[in-house]
Amino acid sequence: MFDILKINKLFQLMKNKNLDAVVIGPSNTLEFLTGFNPVGCERFQALFITCKRQYFYICNLIYAEDMKRWFEKTAPFYVWNDDQGFHETLKKAIVDFDLNNKRMALGESIRAVDLIDMKTLFPCEFVNGTDLLEELRIIKTEQDLNKMRMAACLADEVMDDLTRLIKPGMMEKEIKVKIEDLFIEKGADGLSFSPIVACGTNNSRPHYRGNSGVIANKDVLLLDFGCRYQGYCSDISRTFFIGYISKEEERIYTIAREAQAVAVLAAKEGARCCDVDREARKCIEGHGMGRYFLNRTGHGIGFDVHEAPYISGNDTRCLERGMVFSIEPGICVPGKVGMRVEDIVAINHQGETEVLNQFTREIVIIK
Amino acid sequence: MFDILKINKLFQLMKNKNLDAVVIGPSNTLEFLTGFNPVGCERFQALFITCKRQYFYICNLIYAEDMKRWFEKTAPFYVWNDDQGFHETLKKAIVDFDLNNKRMALGESIRAVDLIDMKTLFPCEFVNGTDLLEELRIIKTEQDLNKMRMAACLADEVMDDLTRLIKPGMMEKEIKVKIEDLFIEKGADGLSFSPIVACGTNNSRPHYRGNSGVIANKDVLLLDFGCRYQGYCSDISRTFFIGYISKEEERIYTIAREAQAVAVLAAKEGARCCDVDREARKCIEGHGMGRYFLNRTGHGIGFDVHEAPYISGNDTRCLERGMVFSIEPGICVPGKVGMRVEDIVAINHQGETEVLNQFTREIVIIK
Numbered sequence: 001m002f003d004i005l006k007i008n009k010l011f012q013l014m015k016n017k018n019l020d021a022v023v024i025g026p027s028n029t030l031e032f033l034t035g036f037n038p039v040g041c042e043r044f045q046a047l048f049i050t051c052k053r054q055y056f057y058i059c060n061l062i063y064a065e066d067m068k069r070w071f072e073k074t075a076p077f078y079v080w081n082d083d084q085g086f087h088e089t090l091k092k093a094i095v096d097f098d099l100n101n102k103r104m105a106l107g108e109s110i111r112a113v114d115l116i117d118m119k120t121l122f123p124c125e126f127v128n129g130t131d132l133l134e135e136l137r138i139i140k141t142e143q144d145l146n147k148m149r150m151a152a153c154l155a156d157e158v159m160d161d162l163t164r165l166i167k168p169g170m171m172e173k174e175i176k177v178k179i180e181d182l183f184i185e186k187g188a189d190g191l192s193f194s195p196i197v198a199c200g201t202n203n204s205r206p207h208y209r210g211n212s213g214v215i216a217n218k219d220v221l222l223l224d225f226g227c228r229y230q231g232y233c234s235d236i237s238r239t240f241f242i243g244y245i246s247k248e249e250e251r252i253y254t255i256a257r258e259a260q261a262v263a264v265l266a267a268k269e270g271a272r273c274c275d276v277d278r279e280a281r282k283c284i285e286g287h288g289m290g291r292y293f294l295n296r297t298g299h300g301i302g303f304d305v306h307e308a309p310y311i312s313g314n315d316t317r318c319l320e321r322g323m324v325f326s327i328e329p330g331i332c333v334p335g336k337v338g339m340r341v342e343d344i345v346a347i348n349h350q351g352e353t354e355v356l357n358q359f360t361r362e363i364v365i366i367k
Numbered sequence: 368m369f370d371i372l373k374i375n376k377l378f379q380l381m382k383n384k385n386l387d388a389v390v391i392g393p394s395n396t397l398e399f400l401t402g403f404n405p406v407g408c409e410r411f412q413a414l415f416i417t418c419k420r421q422y423f424y425i426c427n428l429i430y431a432e433d434m435k436r437w438f439e440k441t442a443p444f445y446v447w448n449d450d451q452g453f454h455e456t457l458k459k460a461i462v463d464f465d466l467n468n469k470r471m472a473l474g475e476s477i478r479a480v481d482l483i484d485m486k487t488l489f490p491c492e493f494v495n496g497t498d499l500l501e502e503l504r505i506i507k508t509e510q511d512l513n514k515m516r517m518a519a520c521l522a523d524e525v526m527d528d529l530t531r532l533i534k535p536g537m538m539e540k541e542i543k544v545k546i547e548d549l550f551i552e553k554g555a556d557g558l559s560f561s562p563i564v565a566c567g568t569n570n571s572r573p574h575y576r577g578n579s580g581v582i583a584n585k586d587v588l589l590l591d592f593g594c595r596y597q598g599y600c601s602d603i604s605r606t607f608f609i610g611y612i613s614k615e616e617e618r619i620y621t622i623a624r625e626a627q628a629v630a631v632l633a634a635k636e637g638a639r640c641c642d643v644d645r646e647a648r649k650c651i652e653g654h655g656m657g658r659y660f661l662n663r664t665g666h667g668i669g670f671d672v673h674e675a676p677y678i679s680g681n682d683t684r685c686l687e688r689g690m691v692f693s694i695e696p697g698i699c700v701p702g703k704v705g706m707r708v709e710d711i712v713a714i715n716h717q718g719e720t721e722v723l724n725q726f727t728r729e730i731v732i733i734k
Binding site for chain 2: 038039041042061062063064065066081082083084085106107108109110111112113114115116117126127128129130173174177180181184189190194204205206207208209211294295296306310312313314332334335
């Protein structure tokens with residue numbers, strides 16, 4: 001079940017950080033390690049991996065059949081039922097694996113309320129495991145890259161289909177449903193995140209999640225979506241103009257697009273993430289729009305849609321072969337308009353900066 | 368922005384539990400209190416409400432415009448950007464609101480990794496706030512009930528539509544997409560959870576989340592889905608038979624249906640949740656199938672699809688007017704078959720047990 005390369009890398013990272021165990025709940029991280037990502041609900045479940053190269057899984061009885069088929073027949077399983085709750089079962093597991101008073105890193109999907117309960121059950125030092133678990137998959141193999149190329153290609157295709165489907169009068173939520181339908185039709189596993197479809201002035205909010213906007217003539221329409229393909233994510237944003245583009249809109253769009261191109265150019269093997277961010281920021285500031293650039297320039301992407309590296313002022317890491325990330329500087333004028341162009345970019349194994357998305361960055365006016 | 372009745376109830380509960388603050392991240396709980404549920408991503412954001420009837424909101428710059436429009440103009444806002452991270456900004460807010468060394472309850476969506484960081488930033492006692500926050504909304508008003516009746520009615524309609532749409536050869540994931548489309552068409556806000564569509568032997572796993580099963584003749588097909596309507600959730604399960612039902616399948620289905628009817632009958636005003644669970648369990652045990660009844664008999668439902676009360680062996684609470692919950696005893700024979708019938712049931716304000724779902728519980732064979 002465990003990929004030997006991945007698990008060896010995990011043990012090395014645990015050793016470097018002096019960790020006795022990592023605890024991983026349902027998440028893309030769990031799927032990356034085990035191939036399985038169970039439905040997360042309020043019932044506690046997690047994989048515990050110890051530095052002694054042992055592991056166990058704890059879950060509610062209703063997940064036991066699902067989980068047991070993913071682990072070796074001999075895997076240690078701790079199953080609790082709804083009548084008992086998980087406390088006593090977990091306490092026993094902690095004793096069995098000699099984890100009392102040890103140092104454990106928690107993955108990002110463990111809930112604070114469960115950590116609070118765990119602290120009352122057994123004494124341990126708990127640390128934030130996010131960086132370690134992202135480190136585990138920051139370098140993509142050629143095989144991973146191929147899946148990401150395919151995921152990006154599907155996103156390009158859906159974007160292209162939408163330019164023909166979208167008409168004034170459509171509601172934002174209709175387009176969201178359409179995006180999912182199109183991805184499923186094309187063979188994606190599903191969405192990588194809930195699509196952002198923002199018309200009118202809604203797009204000045206970068207993560208707008210409303211549904212009920214109706215596309216009107218002369219609107220600016222921002223689309224930001226992606227799929228998962230064989231586990232790997234895509235993420236693309238484009239800004240469209242419905243029937244018309246004003247001079248001011250053209251000016252803003254041109255700046256957003258220029259900043260994106262500048263950042264892609266800066267994203268070379270060996271460049272620091274923060275310097276790539278700086279280039280995009282300098283470009284937008286140069287046009288006097290600095291205060292409207294709210295987001296980081298980009299985020300790593302892979303099994304999760306947001307993961308290391310972060311193309312942000314506080315990530316001083318250097319870009320290496322196998323890293324994949326978005327480049328998406330945005331301009332958001334509060335209550336007025338938001339625009340961005342987002343592509344996924346890889347430093348490929350030839351050391352080249354490869355833009356995975358091909359959909360046009362030219363001005364597109366939807367009639 | 369805050370409903371005065373809800374917020375007064377919260378302050379009363381905080382006082383009873385000797386709490387100085389509650390911390391609520393993006394979640395249905397936040398939406399229940401504020402009307403807004405922002406996209407949760409890895410960027411820390413939360414509403415802090417103090418026992419002095421003060422509050423503040425902390426979020427990343429990219430969410431600031433969204434959030435500010437939900438709060439009063441004068442609401443205290445702490446905004447951090449991607450370059451800084453949230454630590455220093457939160458520390459300042461904690462000092463400003465005199466929350467150092469205080470007792471804080473965390474809501475269910477706060478991440479353990481953020482709690483670990485918070486513990487390094489300021490000294491506080493953190494407690495599990497799940498029960499308190501669920502208590503806040505365990506009693507539905509007549510107006511809430513009307514929304515839940517409508518949500519249930521939409522779920523019944525979608526179930527009915529599906530009996531005509533589903534054909535052998537369809538993939539599970541096509542049906543999932545169809546369920547969402549139908550709900551949107553009918554005016555729901557969206558899904559209340561990712562639908563479970565489980566054909567063949569997949570349905571022996573109660574929370575099966577696979578996609579790729581293909582419906583074959585003679586299959587048993589389990590559907591479990593719901594929508595949100597004006598914030599309130601529905602949740603329905605039915606088991607269908609594709610073209611044929613065997614004697615053994617008929618026997619199991621009849622037991623599942625009987626157990627469900629028995630539990631609905633037991634779910635009277637004043638009955639203890641655990642006793643309702645016991646009745647369902649006795650029925651299935653009486654037919655020699657006790658070991659295949661894996662789940663609790665039901666869960667409360669409202670703004671969240673799982674919330675208090677829990678119709679489970681360890682919930683000794685008595686059912687009161689205004690409580691709404693599922694009744695869904697299931698029979699899961701590992702690797703073979705799983706069946707359940709699930710309805711949402713309310714103790715209405717006349718003290719009656721009202722079944723909100725109307726879709727037939729008779730055997731349905733889909734041709």
